[in-house]
Amino acid sequence: MSEVTQTFRPGLERVAAYRAGKPAPVGPDGRSIKLSSNENPYPPLxxxxxxxxxxxxxxxxxxxxxxxxxxxxxxxxxxxxxxxxxxxxxxxxxxxxxxxxxxxxxxxxxxxxxxxxxxxxxxxxxxxxxxxxxxxxxxxxxxxxxxxxxxxxxxxxxxxxxxxxxxxxxxxxxxxxxxxxxxxxxxxxxxxxxxxxxxxxxxxxxxxxxxxxxxxxxxxxxxxxxxxxxxxxxxxxxxxxxxxxxxxxxxxxxxxxxxxxxxxxxxxxAEAELDARVEDMVAERARLTAALLAAGVPAVPSEANFVWLPVGDGAAGVAAALEERGISARAFAGEGVRVSIGDPTENDAVIGAAAAIAAAATPR
Incomplete structure (x- = not known):
């Protein structure tokens, strides 16, 4: 049977497939922390x-x-x-x-x-x-x-x-x-x-x-x-x-x-219960941002459930430094890295990696 070549709609070659946040690899401590998709770290109410x-x-x-x-x-x-x-x-x-x-x-x-x-x-x-x-x-x-x-x-x-x-x-x-x-x-x-x-x-x-x-x-x-x-x-x-x-x-x-x-x-x-959970995430956002800034990591003050690190060409290095510790974040090549707010233990892991993030973000 001869191979059939399909004809696709003109312009489709310019459409990029959406990239979902990837899962994290398993880190040295056996944990895998996915902070790449801005998901709520808590189960439904x-x-x-x-x-x-x-x-x-x-x-x-x-x-x-x-x-x-x-x-x-x-x-x-x-x-x-x-x-x-x-x-x-x-x-x-x-x-x-x-x-x-x-x-x-x-x-x-x-x-x-x-x-x-x-x-x-x-x-x-x-x-x-x-x-x-x-x-x-x-x-x-x-x-x-x-x-x-x-x-x-x-x-x-x-x-x-x-x-x-x-x-x-x-x-x-x-x-x-x-x-x-x-x-x-x-x-x-x-x-x-x-x-x-x-x-x-x-x-x-x-x-x-x-x-x-x-x-x-x-x-x-x-x-x-x-x-x-x-x-x-x-x-x-x-x-x-x-x-x-x-x-x-x-x-x-x-x-x-x-x-x-x-x-x-x-x-x-159940929005009253939801509001209490959101306040916890907002507090965690402030804690994570302050810790990253204190470690010398550029971080933009955020009003969402993530923090943007405008590290430019250091994006790939920052993402790699996190992955070495079992943490996935969303890297945008040449621009920055977005880190979702997790639960307190997950945010602690990012804070523990702050020095490595700062080193990876620094141009050499």
Missing amino acids: PAVVARLAEVLPHSISRYPSIAAEELTGALAARFDVAADNIALGAGSVEVAAQLIHALTAPGDEVMFAWRSFEAYPILVRVAGAVPVEVPLDAEHRHDLPAMAAAITDRTRLVFVCNPNNPTGTVVTAAELEAFMALVPRDVLVVVDEAYVHFDRAAESPSGIDFFRRFPNIAVLHTFSKAYGLAGLRVGYAIAPTDVAEALRKVAIPFAVSRLAQEAAVASLA
Whole structure:
């Protein structure tokens, strides 16, 4: 049989596959510490586990509710918005893809800061749109004036990742206000708040507040980070009704499983318990950052559940130094290393490696 050569879509060669954070090797002490994916180091809340155990025997053989009425209603009540303002997906990354597919045609532009969430350019190119990357400023923050200046008549979407992944920095409410004054009303600004639960910056904007005030704002949230449901895949957008309706049209049918829906509802009902856990992670973030800085490691103050080390060409060396101790982090070649916040013992391991990190980060 002669070999058949498939013809792939033009432009696919420019799409990079998403790189998930890799597991850590086993270190000298027998431990393997994965701090490469910004995962919550704690298990789901007990009430969530109990609810999943209750519904599991009855949820696998049937399709979930495609409208997810209970979860949509709980979110609408939580944020005091209409149910028609909510669109769900398999994690906020899938909802981001819905936004791009619903609002762009081939050749349209989607803007975002860079470096920011690694999936943005992938999702844009898969949709046939054009990614527009605007460099971060010298403090590793969104340069909103430069982003406003880069808007063209082909711009359809602007993603503002706040806090930004992987740098952990935030924009201020005043900066976002000034930016919105310059954005044409036919350009949708998406405030991606995947890490909003960890943000303690007094001047940070509330995406929901901006959604209420501007007709061209949508907000992305996820249950993957603070809620610890990364393995169940559920996220959502709060958006103008016409946008939310369009997202539901392009969504993958039944993408949010019943288990994910039930876990999300139970998580929303246990937010007081969740808040205590998040505060522990914020305290650990401060402890880890202070220890790294004290050891001479460059670390950017973060408002997320990770810390960015802008070590430039030292990124590969820093990642290797951590791997030698059984710790995986996310290295971005020539730019830096992102270290997720783990539990206290995992953070202790990173602190114990601080001297080696500093040595690896220092140009020779």
